[in-house]
Amino acid sequence: MKTIRLKTQSRTYEIKTGNKLLDSLGRFLKSPCFGQDAYIITNAALKRRYGARLGSALQSAGYSARFFLIPDSETSKSLNIASSVIKDLAAYDKNKRIFIVAFGGGVIGDVAGFIASIYKRGIPFIQIPTTLLAQVDSSIGGKTGVDLEAGKNLIGTFYQPALVLSDVQLLKSLDKRQLRSGLAEVIKYAAIMDAGLFRYLEKNIHRILESDLKAIEYVVGKCAGLKARIVQQDEKEQKGIRTILNFGHTIGHAIEAACCYKRYSHGEAIALGMLVSSDLSYKLGMLGKKAVQRIEKLIIKAGLPVKLNKVNPQSIIRAHYRDKKFIGRKNRFVLLSDIGRCKVRQNISLKAIRESLKKIL
Ligand SMILES: NC(=O)c1ccc[n+]([C@@H]2O[C@H](COP(=O)([O-])OP(=O)(O)OC[C@H]3O[C@@H](n4cnc5c(N)ncnc54)[C@H](O)[C@@H]3O)[C@@H](O)[C@H]2O)c1
Structure with a gap:
């Protein structure tokens, strides 16, 4: 496993890259800036394939886990989807100790990061990128966003994740x-x-x-x-x-x-x-x-x-x-x-x- 420390003005965080890291997720969440309730944003296919492992990695480390599924398409990068996620997130956020897990490719990472940056003016989020593009690029650096009809990524924020966990084993199922x-x-x-x-x-x-x-x-x-x-x-x-x-x-x-x-x-x-x-x-x-x-x-x-x-x-x-x-x-x-x-x-x-x-x- 390789650990890269990324220090920006707004936040310092680690990027962990390696093979078979997902099951040890709990080990990497020890920082006090995380909450206790993981709110996982992903899509149906990824949940079917990896949801049980991701859920149990969190639960065995003492975190609760709730999944919210968004459509598997660039159309998920929209204000409408962001707004429906936020409504559900607010209903779930009873104990005020929530953090977001973006589990997917660049689409999920961008919209989940955007939501994390605007809900309550910012809550912690982690990136678990599942495509090669997301592992080498979109999960790192804090660019979040949704699209408008007038163009891609026209609404967005700079908001750094608290952790990036890139497990290359997840790429085995990528076409x-x-x-x-x-x-x-x-x-x-x-x-x-x-x-x-x-x-x-x-x-x-x-x-x-x-x-x-x-x-x-x-x-x-x-x-x-x-x-x-x-x-x-x-x-x-x-x-x-x-x-x-x-x-x-x-x-x-x-x-x-x-x-x-x-x-x-x-x-x-x-x-x-x-x-x-x-x-x-x-x-x-x-x-x-x-x-x-x-x-x-x-x-x-x-x-x-x-x-x-x-x-x-x-x-x-x-x-x-x-x-x-x-x-x-x-x-x-x-x-x-x-x-x-x-x-x-x-x-x-x-x-x-x-x-x-x-x-x-
Ligand atoms: N924030 C940034 O800095 C940044 C940089 C580059 C690109 N982007 C954005 O990233 C998006 C593109 O990301 P992408 O190429 O990852 O596409 P994507 O998120 O649409 O994923 C591509 C497809 O792969 C599937 N998939 C994801 N992980 C899988 C896995 N492990 N196994 C099987 N299937 C899997 C997804 O369900 C989807 O169908 C664009 O919206 C682009 O604007 C953002």
């Missing part, structure tokens, strides 16, 4: 498409921050795709450490440091939006976005051709898409203007200067973006 989607974020960390991790992936990505838990444990621990390092320096994305985690996201988000969040998973869209950003980096003279080819090869090895299917590039350009990270009328791209090194650039010309979009058409 291959979800595993690949999480791998896109792993490739992202390697490309922007860690050339050694990139080389590791080039040699071992097949092991991850075969659900080899040793290899997965290694990358989850590595990526959690990298994310913690960034969040520690720039908790609320105010210093331009956390921005680098958006490598591939400017175009990735635009692809998701242009396809109404249906055709491509988040990770698949990010993979396509990383290809465009690498090509842009090359065309702007920042990155060598060989590095661009290595990135493309790794994305192919991960089984992620490298070409867009029947999407009008103009709809991507239009969607990229709506990115909430736009500053004034200036777009913002994270570009690479080498494998493992990146720079944030603003105001990239439309002509250059159109040229690099050709890479994935």
Whole structure:
């Protein structure tokens, strides 16, 4: 097991990564900032699969456990769902010693964290992420949120969990498409921050795709450490440091939006976005051709898409203007200067973006 201590201005907490941690959950809850009544937000499929183990891990450590199930879909990230959870939570909160357990992927983590941050102006919550994407990314760093029709994550807070427990054994039941989607974020960390991790992936990505838990444990621990390092320096994305985690996201988000969040998973869209950003980096003279080819090869090895299917590039350009990270009328791209090194650039010309979009058409 690996323990990473994440120290931010608002809270210091531990991220535990490893294999077979769920049954020992009680052992990690000894801090006085937790309550006694665990309110678990999850979905029906995850409860069927892991609910009994999670419940008994809590009960055997002296905690009460209540489950609240939300639909298994991005639509759960809504004010309506948050409001129905809060009503039930308030009814259950008789002894005033409640804490929330977010048990699921990024959707559950985001909405559960949001609820924890606004109920009684904030109660403790812990993240037990169950997808690769959530273990390497969304459970760490305190971004919570729900979607509006006008866009994803438009309502949200920064609210750090009291603990993140990433048990890679939970990923055994994840389907291959979800595993690949999480791998896109792993490739992202390697490309922007860690050339050694990139080389590791080039040699071992097949092991991850075969659900080899040793290899997965290694990358989850590595990526959690990298994310913690960034969040520690720039908790609320105010210093331009956390921005680098958006490598591939400017175009990735635009692809998701242009396809109404249906055709491509988040990770698949990010993979396509990383290809465009690498090509842009090359065309702007920042990155060598060989590095661009290595990135493309790794994305192919991960089984992620490298070409867009029947999407009008103009709809991507239009969607990229709506990115909430736009500053004034200036777009913002994270570009690479080498494998493992990146720079944030603003105001990239439309002509250059159109040229690099050709890479994935
Ligand atoms: N807060 C952040 O910093 C941050 C960062 C990146 C993404 N996100 C958000 O994360 C969300 C995407 O998260 P995601 O990719 O984890 O998707 P998700 O939460 O929708 O989970 C994907 C699917 O996997 C299933 N699943 C989860 N765990 C499983 C398991 N162990 N075994 C079998 N099936 C399992 C889920 O039920 C779901 O059907 C988006 O809403 C995105 O906006 C947030």
